Amino acid sequence: MSYQRIPTLNCETNPDADCSVEAALAVLGGKWKLKIYKIIRANEVMRFNELAGAIGRISDKTLAAQLKEMEADGLLIRRVYPEVPPRVEYCLTELGRSLAGVFSALEGWGRQYLDQAKLRKVS
Known part of the structure; x- marks a missing residue:
């Protein structure tokens, strides 16, 4: 079964x-x-x-699709x-810029996780 993104974004039809x-x-x-956001x-x-050059190994088709989704979600302006x-230039919208705190929190949590994972391997 494939993931259905649109129903997930609609909390009126998603009872979770x-x-x-x-x-x-x-x-x-x-x-x-x-990665694109960063x-x-x-x-x-x-x-x-x-x-594309900054990301590295990503196809043009995949990058275009991801940018299109991010634009549709209001994170980017094309x-x-x-x-x-x-x-063609891409920049963050106000909504996109509002993710800065969330991104920083994820980055910090990821660093802590990786540090703890190293400790578990050493033990």
């Missing part, structure tokens, strides 16, 4: 008590979104090829400039 947590994880989940947050404005060749 922790729907808001599921919605947050649906918006931020996946292998690439937090890079755009650090650079403020990024072009598609700059993002600006297209009418130039030849076309220039």
Whole structure:
């Protein structure tokens, strides 16, 4: 059974008590979104090829899909400039910038987890 993202984001049709947590994880989940977020947050404005290069091993198709989802969720703004060749830039919205505390908390928790995991291996 495949994961259905849209019903998870609608708490009116999702009777789970922790729907808001599921919605947050649906918006931020996946292998690439937090990496994309971190890079755009650090650079403020990024072009598609700059993002692809900064992330590394990601296909153009996957990056485009992740950016499209993040834009649809209101985390990013995609600006297209009418130039030849076309220039497209991505930046965080106010909602996207509001994730800074959540991101920092996840980063801190991850560091603690990794430190404890090292200690468990040594013991």
